[in-house]
Amino acid sequence: MTTQTLEYNKETGQITICEYDEGFLDSSNDITTAVMTLALEKLYDDYGLELGDEVVITKKRSLEKVIKFLVKK
Numbered sequence: 001m002t003t004q005t006l007e008y009n010k011e012t013g014q015i016t017i018c019e020y021d022e023g024f025l026d027s028s029n030d031i032t033t034a035v036m037t038l039a040l041e042k043l044y045d046d047y048g049l050e051l052g053d054e055v056v057i058t059k060k061r062s063l064e065k066v067i068k069f070l071v072k073k
Helices: 032-046
Strands: 002-011 016-020 024-031 054-060 062-072
Touching: 016 032
Parallel strands: none
Antiparallel strands: 002 016, 016 024, 054 062
């Protein structure tokens, strides 16, 4: 049975799509740049930002504890 997972490696900073076959890693593709680009495009779209606008994100310890988004236009 083949299983695909989306994984983040905190040590390398890479986001990868991994494919496992019978529990063993079969392939791994680095998609970090694509994911970051899409996330930033969505953030800019969601907040109606233009090129040159700044976004400051303040967080405490985990993404579940984002305490402030500051948008500068």
